[in-house]
Amino acid sequence: MEILLGIAAAVIVLFSLGMAGRASAAEKPPVAMTQLATQPPVQVAPDALRERLEKLAESAPPRKLSPGAMCYDMAMPPDRFDYVCPACQTKTVHARTQTQAPIQWELAACRRTLKTIKGLNIELTETGFCAKCDPDAKAPVLGIRIRYAGNKIHTMAPIASVDLQLIAEFMAGKDKHDGGQAGEKPLRDYAKRLAELLGTGPIKK
Ligand SMILES: [Zn+2]
Incomplete structure (x- = not known):
């Protein structure tokens, strides 16, 4: 019996050590990450954003939504894509592939x-684009890193340019999402996605 209790205690200690190790590791930013700084630090609390999101989700949809514009031909992407790393200034040449043509556009759009x-300390993380910073990366990944009040940091990847557009529209207090060719949509329909992106915790609705 004593041996069993001893084992149980050891397991609990190991488990809590493991948890502590993970928690502190999560606070450290990943090493191979390049960032594009935007605006000066803004002290926002995620709870305040969640309250705004809940209000948006419960709001009446906008009365007038404009339909999408006419389609136009997309230009063919170039054969190669030169990525200049904002962190180390190294140039990485990406040959055009099925997967890299869109990410080149996505990077520019993001x-x-x-x-x-506006009103958010947010950075774009460009992981796996630089051959020097991320020599072992299999594919480039775009993500975001938000710095909140009280040194809280929220990261999320992968993200797409449309996600950043949703954040921009929400932070600007808009009630519509401009879907481009798909036309306008009520922004409240994206409240759940926004909660994920902003790391506010789940909203009520
Ligand atoms: Zn680099």
Whole structure:
């Protein structure tokens, strides 16, 4: 019996050590991550954003939504894509593949949209793009890193440029999401996605 109790105690100690190790590791930013800083630090609390999201989710949908615009031809992507790392300035040449043509556009769209987000300390994480910073990366991944009040950090990957657009629209207090060719949609329909993206915790609705 004593031996069993001893084993149980050892297991509990090991388990809590493991948990502590994981918690502290999660606070450290991943090493191979390049960031595109935008605006000066803004002290926002995730709880305040969650309350705003819950209000949005319960709000009446906007009365007028414009339909999508006409389709237009997308230009063919170039054969190669030169990535200049914002962290180490090294240039990595990516040959065009099925998967990399869209991410090249996504990277440009994400960088562009990131600059339109107001009132949030948010960075775009460009992981796996730089051959020097991420020599073992299999594919480039875009993500976000949000710094909240009280040194809370929320990271999420992968994300797409449309996610950043949703954040920009929400932070600007809009009630519509501009879906481009798909037309406008009520932003409240994206409240759950926004809660995930912003790391506010689940919203009521
Ligand atoms: Zn680099």
